[in-house]
Amino acid sequence: MNQLIKWALCWAIIFSSLTGFSNILILNGLTHEHAILGESAQVKGVIKLKNDAETPIKVLFYKQEYLLACGQESNFANTPTHSYSLARYLTTPLSEKILAPKEEFDLPYSVALPQSSPNGSYWSVIMIEAADPITSNDPSGVSINSKVRYAIQVIANKGAFESPKLSFLDVRYNAKKQQASNSQVIVSLKNEGRFSAKTKVSLEIYNDKGEKIKVFESLSRRIYQDKCNTFEVDIVGLPKGKYEGILIADNGTDLFASNLELSIE
Numbered sequence: 001m002n003q004l005i006k007w008a009l010c011w012a013i014i015f016s017s018l019t020g021f022s023n024i025l026i027l028n029g030l031t032h033e034h035a036i037l038g039e040s041a042q043v044k045g046v047i048k049l050k051n052d053a054e055t056p057i058k059v060l061f062y063k064q065e066y067l068l069a070c071g072q073e074s075n076f077a078n079t080p081t082h083s084y085s086l087a088r089y090l091t092t093p094l095s096e097k098i099l100a101p102k103e104e105f106d107l108p109y110s111v112a113l114p115q116s117s118p119n120g121s122y123w124s125v126i127m128i129e130a131a132d133p134i135t136s137n138d139p140s141g142v143s144i145n146s147k148v149r150y151a152i153q154v155i156a157n158k159g160a161f162e163s164p165k166l167s168f169l170d171v172r173y174n175a176k177k178q179q180a181s182n183s184q185v186i187v188s189l190k191n192e193g194r195f196s197a198k199t200k201v202s203l204e205i206y207n208d209k210g211e212k213i214k215v216f217e218s219l220s221r222r223i224y225q226d227k228c229n230t231f232e233v234d235i236v237g238l239p240k241g242k243y244e245g246i247l248i249a250d251n252g253t254d255l256f257a258s259n260l261e262l263s264i265e
Contacts, residue, residue, distance in 0.1 A: 023051060023052045023053035023057060023130070024049065024050070024051065024052070024057065024059065024128070024130055024148070024150070025049065025050040025051075025052050026047065026048070026049060026128070026150055026152070027048035027049065027050055027104070028046070028047065028048040030150065030151070030152055030153065031152075031153045031155065031222070032045050032047070032152065032153065032154050032155070033155040033156075033157065034111065034154075034155065034156050034157065035157050035161075036111075036113060036156055036157065036158045036159070037159070037160070039115075041114065041115050041117070041158070042110065042111065042112045042113075043110070043111045043156060044108065044109070044110045045108070045109055045110075045111075045154070046106040046107060046108050046109070047106070047107040047109065047126065047128070047152055048104065048105075048106055048107075049104065049105045049106075049107060049128065050099075050102070050103070050104045050105070051099035051100065051101060051102060051103050051105075052102065053101060053102075054101050054102075055101055056098050056099065056100055056101060057098070057099050057130055057131075057132070058096060058097075058098050058099075058130070058131040058132065059096065059097055059098075059099055059128060059129065059130060059131065060095065060096050060127075060128070060129040060130075060131055061092055061094055061095055061096065061097075061107060061126060061127070061128060061129075062095065062126070062127050062129075063087050063090060063092075063124055063125070063126055063127070064076045064077060064078060064087075064124070064125050064127050064151070065077040065078070065079065065080055065081055065082075065085060065087060065124055065125070066123065066124065066125045066151065066153060067081060068223075068224060068227040068228060068229060069227070069228070070169065070188075070190060070228035071228070076125070076127075076151065082226075084120055084121060084122045084123065084224075084225065085122065085123075085124055086111065086122040086123050086124040086154060086155075086156055087124040089111055089112050089113050089114075089122070089156075090109060090110075090111055090124055090126070090154055091109065091110050091112075092107060092108065092109045092126065093108060094107065096131070107126075107128075109126065109154065111154070111156045113156060113158055117158055118158075118194075119158050119159030119160070119162075119194060120157075120158060120159070120194035120195055120225060121155055121156070121157050121158075121194070121195045121196040121224060121225060122155070122156045122157075122158065123153060123154065123155045123156070123196065123224060124154060125151040125152055125153050125154065126151075126152045126154060127149050127150070127151055127152075128149060128150045128152060129148070129149035129150075130148055130149075153222075155196060157195060157196075161195055162193060162194060162195055163193070163195075163197070163251060163252075163253035163254045164191045164192060164193020164194065164195055164196075164197050164223075164225060164251060165191075165192040165193055165256070166189050166190070166191060166192070166197070166199065166223065166249045166251055166254075166256045167189065167190045167192055167256075168187065168188070168189060168247070168249070168256070168258045169188040169189065169190050169228060170186075170187070170188040171185065171186070171187050171188075171247065171258065171260060172185075172186050173185060173186070174186060174232075183234075183235040183238070183264060184232055184233065184234050184235060185203055185216075185232075185233045185235065185245075185247070185260075185262075186230060186231070186232055186233075187201050187218070187230070187231045187232075187233065187247060187249075188228055188229075188230050188231075189201070189223055189228060189229060189230075189231065189249055190223070190226075190227070190228045191223040191224060191225050191226065191227055191228075192226075193225055194225050195225060196222055196223060196224045196225060197222065197223055197251035197252060197253075198220050198221070198222045198251070198252060199220065199221060199222070199223050199229070199231075199249055199250065199251045199252075200217060200218060200219070200220045200221075200231075200249075200250050201217070201218040201231040201233055201247060201248065201249050201250075202215055202216065202217045202218070202233070202247075202248045202250065203215070203216045203217075203233045203235070203245050203246070203247055203248075204245060204246045204248065205238065205244075205245055205262070206243060206244045206245070206246070207241075207243065208242075210244075214237075214238060216233050216234060216235055216236075217233065218231040218232055218233045219231070219232075223251075231249075233247075235262075235264075238264050239264065240264050240265060241263075241264055242261065242262070242263045242264075243261070243262045243263075243264070244259070244260075244261060244262075245259070245260045245261070245262045246258070246259055246260075247259075247260060
């Protein structure tokens, strides 16, 4: 029988706070955010893991950079690529551990930023990876080995938070023909500030009388400083016609708006 080796990368941004894939559970979330204020430039945290299997599992721990360049897909790198990388200041005491069946384990980490560091958001990720692949069979009889890793975002906000300005870089419709059942507005935003911000985009729809008739929202996503992120706003149940719309980007503190015209055919 032919064997297909398939490496499955599970990114932190697509899972809920109680994350489980295969037999490793992340119990306390995939984003860990810390405030560093005053004279102290050190913080500590833990990542809570559980081996949900009936057999021991070897787990690997290592740091990587989470890259979100404008106009490109997000990616990971082994070396720092930007001035706000947390990698050089982020430490963990272990690089691997064997978890007994049903064992829960706290992986501690610490962040020590120099006092001279500029204010802003610093970030990197701690990868948590099961050393051994998981084997399963697809309907065609091919054996698939899936190797899973989780990216835990660690963010340190140094100094008093400043709400970042958000810029609309691009607004477009999805490539499919616009129909009430499947149309979508895709919005690219850039963070022009010094701090990251969890952001949500909403689309207010107005009829030809200027009356607001619908509001559609995207999922929330984080935008790091001088980086971009993309937001998809699904439009469902809107009858055929022409509409005026207002896109609103909400970073939790301030609102940023842009007008658009929408035609559903």
